Amino acid sequence: MKELVQNFTQQLRDAKKIADKAVVSQNINIKNIIVSGLGGSGIGGTILSELIADSCTVPVLINKDYFLPAFVNEETLVIISSYSGNTEETLNAMQQAIAKKAQIACVTSGGKILELARHHQLDFIEIPGGMPPRSCIGYSLLQLIKICVAKGFADKSLFDNLEKAIELLDRENGEIKTEAALIAKKIYNKFPLLYSVGNCEGVVVRFRQQINENGKILCGHHAFPEMNHNELVGWTTKNENLVVIAFHTSFDYARTTKRYEVCKPLFEKYSSGVIDITAKGQSKLEQFLYLINIGDWISCYIADLRGIDPVEVKVIDHLKAELAKF
Numbered sequence: 001m002k003e004l005v006q007n008f009t010q011q012l013r014d015a016k017k018i019a020d021k022a023v024v025s026q027n028i029n030i031k032n033i034i035v036s037g038l039g040g041s042g043i044g045g046t047i048l049s050e051l052i053a054d055s056c057t058v059p060v061l062i063n064k065d066y067f068l069p070a071f072v073n074e075e076t077l078v079i080i081s082s083y084s085g086n087t088e089e090t091l092n093a094m095q096q097a098i099a100k101k102a103q104i105a106c107v108t109s110g111g112k113i114l115e116l117a118r119h120h121q122l123d124f125i126e127i128p129g130g131m132p133p134r135s136c137i138g139y140s141l142l143q144l145i146k147i148c149v150a151k152g153f154a155d156k157s158l159f160d161n162l163e164k165a166i167e168l169l170d171r172e173n174g175e176i177k178t179e180a181a182l183i184a185k186k187i188y189n190k191f192p193l194l195y196s197v198g199n200c201e202g203v204v205v206r207f208r209q210q211i212n213e214n215g216k217i218l219c220g221h222h223a224f225p226e227m228n229h230n231e232l233v234g235w236t237t238k239n240e241n242l243v244v245i246a247f248h249t250s251f252d253y254a255r256t257t258k259r260y261e262v263c264k265p266l267f268e269k270y271s272s273g274v275i276d277i278t279a280k281g282q283s284k285l286e287q288f289l290y291l292i293n294i295g296d297w298i299s300c301y302i303a304d305l306r307g308i309d310p311v312e313v314k315v316i317d318h319l320k321a322e323l324a325k326f
Helices: 002-006 007-021 041-050 086-099 111-119 133-150 157-187 201-211 255-272 284-306 314-324
Strands: 032-036 060-063 076-082 103-108 123-126 192-195 219-225 240-246 272-280
Touching: 002 007, 002 284, 007 123, 007 133, 007 157, 007 284, 032 041, 032 086, 041 060, 041 076, 041 133, 041 201, 041 284, 076 111, 086 103, 086 111, 103 111, 103 133, 103 272, 111 123, 111 157, 123 133, 133 157, 133 201, 157 240, 157 272, 157 284, 192 201, 201 219, 201 240, 201 284, 219 255, 240 255, 255 272, 272 314
Parallel strands: 032 060, 032 076, 076 103, 103 123, 192 219, 192 240, 240 272
Antiparallel strands: none
16 A cells, blocks of 8 residues: 555656547536435545635536436536446446446446446446555545536646646655654554545545554544534533544635634644644645645554554445455
């Protein structure tokens, strides 16, 4: 897993080459977009929706279930994102999209989804297979961006920002790993509670998933300002097992940042500590990729400190085996 994280920028370069060669059909009166996918394949859709929120002119919905909403029709773009191509929930959603005559584009490395895409002559972008899906966020996210750019729902400048993001991550690699190792030591034996301060909740969810899968520990997450209207009231008891980690970007709204500043002393009072991680870079894409990378490193170092294999997912394998009997 460490080798895969270390090669993140090379993955981004390779993903860009795949995107450059991909052929995506024109926008035919698309009125809404659904990105359907789960786990390491699906989180790219959430991050995409936040990246293009200020430029996309139609609603974007993220679907993480077997079924599509009733409104899906010929004017819906359904993006199917499944790394393996065999995710059963996503496959079921794809079959519904076909039945509803939606416009479909697929991002996958193979499996039944690629077979269906070819059979029905749908748009698809094939990415390299054989790796844990969670380690391939670069491959999947870049193709989601490609589809939205090709359809006119995202600005082509995202790809210019990608080059700057790669340069940033290569330049900061040593410092990122050093900071990640220090943070991992503070949280590996605690319950991390993760907060996004503003508009990067998808990146925080990605971080939680990596801590779950690579570090094999539970953690929670919430987002400002929403947590001010519910979870904040739960901060009433000292719990040394809790540690707060907050992700910040330069795009956070000033009043949301103020909300966090008011709440931080409360977190410090009732937890074992608060860790602030501030993204580097100029564009939203640069900052998101920076936070993804440091989060991935933290999760790997947690696995090291706990003496476990970050790659294995035996519990998920067991679940799939039992479902296969059903």
